[in-house]
Amino acid sequence: VSGDPNNGGGGAREIRSYEVSFNKRHKEKALKEYLPFIVATAKAIKDQERSLSIYMNERYDEWSPIGLQHPSTFDTLAMDHKQKQSIVDDLNRFIKRKDYYRRIGKAWKRGYLLYGPPGTGKSSLIAAIANHLRFDIYDLELTGVDSNSDLRRLLVGMTNRSILVVEDIDCTIELKQREEEDEEQSKSSSTEKKKAEDKVTLSGLLNFVDGLWSTSGEERILIFTTNYKERLDPALLRPGRMDMHIHMGYCTTEAFRILANNYHSIDYHVTYPEIEALIEEVTVTPAEVAEVLMRNDNTDVALHDLVELLKLKKKDAIEIEGKQAEEKKDANEIKTQSMQVDEKKIVDEIKTESVQVEKKDDKKVVVKNDFTENGSG
Numbered sequence: 001v002s003g004d005p006n007n008g009g010g011g012a013r014e015i016r017s018y019e020v021s022f023n024k025r026h027k028e029k030a031l032k033e034y035l036p037f038i039v040a041t042a043k044a045i046k047d048q049e050r051s052l053s054i055y056m057n058e059r060y061d062e063w064s065p066i067g068l069q070h071p072s073t074f075d076t077l078a079m080d081h082k083q084k085q086s087i088v089d090d091l092n093r094f095i096k097r098k099d100y101y102r103r104i105g106k107a108w109k110r111g112y113l114l115y116g117p118p119g120t121g122k123s124s125l126i127a128a129i130a131n132h133l134r135f136d137i138y139d140l141e142l143t144g145v146d147s148n149s150d151l152r153r154l155l156v157g158m159t160n161r162s163i164l165v166v167e168d169i170d171c172t173i174e175l176k177q178r179e180e181e182d183e184e185q186s187k188s189s190s191t192e193k194k195k196a197e198d199k200v201t202l203s204g205l206l207n208f209v210d211g212l213w214s215t216s217g218e219e220r221i222l223i224f225t226t227n228y229k230e231r232l233d234p235a236l237l238r239p240g241r242m243d244m245h246i247h248m249g250y251c252t253t254e255a256f257r258i259l260a261n262n263y264h265s266i267d268y269h270v271t272y273p274e275i276e277a278l279i280e281e282v283t284v285t286p287a288e289v290a291e292v293l294m295r296n297d298n299t300d301v302a303l304h305d306l307v308e309l310l311k312l313k314k315k316d317a318i319e320i321e322g323k324q325a326e327e328k329k330d331a332n333e334i335k336t337q338s339m340q341v342d343e344k345k346i347v348d349e350i351k352t353e354s355v356q357v358e359k360k361d362d363k364k365v366v367v368k369n370d371f372t373e374n375g376s377g
């Protein structure tokens with residue numbers, strides 16, 4: 001194997017070539033198996049070494065990149081191991097399926113919807129996916145995009161092997177159904193109509209992502225995040241739109257152990273039984289746990305602080321529960337009282353009615369008597 005120093009010079013990029021010799025009888029194997037293997041391995045190494053970037057749309061139709069140095073990986077991610085494995089498997093399957101996507105005539109892209117409360121690791125999961133695949137991230141801030149045409153320009157300007165992220169999709173875009181948009185447009189003047197047509201909408205984004213964009217590039221991942229799945233437009237939740245819905249939940253005992261291992265490199269500590277019992281009882285986000293564990297380098301102190309935080313949360317939860325129970329009791333009492341009042345009213349009304357009927361009956365009797373009297377008289 002030899003390097004080639006004659007490569008143009010003058011500050012140009014060095015191009016190196018290698019010479020590999022084989023025995024003639026191995027020619028077939030070398031050309032069909034060995035060289036393709038070398039090329040694929042070299043590409044994988046290059047991809048692995050390539051530094052990643054995160055692009056943001058600071059100007060309305062332009063991306064600006066900065067280096068992505070987020071340390072999150074699937075190993076450091078605190079989540080249920082089965083769920084984690086199913087995401088990794090899905091990503092690995094997706095990457096290997098170039099021919100499959102071509103064969104079935106579908107664009108080589110995959111969509112993930114991440115949902116769950118703030119601080120449960122949605123951003124950390126996105127970084128872990130980027131680090132796992134060695135894909136750049138395009139973090140699309142929709143509120144900074146003025147029109148659908150700018151949005152298209154941005155999307156077309158993305159490279160292959162990249163992840164398009166739209167965070168807090170429930171807040172950043174007017175969630176309107178297509179029919180509503182059409183109805184509104186038919187009411188307005190022609191200039192207003194043109195403007196409205198070009199306004200960034202969820203359907204505009206989804207149409208473009210499903211249509212032109214996905215056929216103009218390859219190996220694209222699309223990730224939407226939300227803290228409130230129930231607020232999302234049904235168009236986004238339709239089967240086939242987002243391939244996988246991933247719930248990011250509160251801290252579990254399993255997640256806690258991963259975090260403790262990340263921050264203090266430990267597998268066990270005497271405080272674990274107490275911490276784990278408390279974690280089962282309270283709602284605490286992985287971000288809150290991570291913050292306490294990170295605050296102190298001394299493991300004993302950090303774990304003690306965590307016990308204190310969890311106890312405090314438990315106390316608050318008991319107080320809130322007590323208050324809610326009292327409020328419920330008060331509400332029930334008011335309900336019972338008003339029911340009693342209602343019942344009394346109904347009884348009074350029935351009484352009044354029956355008195356009226358009786359009076360009427362009396363009258364009838366009187367009339368009857370009169371009649372009888374008259375009749376007999």
Ligand SMILES: Nc1ncnc2c1ncn2[C@@H]1O[C@H](COP(=O)(O)OP(=O)(O)OP(=O)(O)O)[C@@H](O)[C@H]1O
Nearest residue numbers: 076077078117118119120121122123124286287290
């Ligand atoms: N599941 C997790 N695994 C590992 N670290 C986590 C996890 N969840 C939260 N963290 C820690 O908490 C910090 C904040 O979490 P992150 O930003 O990923 O949450 P998020 O769900 O994206 O929140 P938001 O909805 O507010 O953007 C992270 O930098 C990380 O240190």
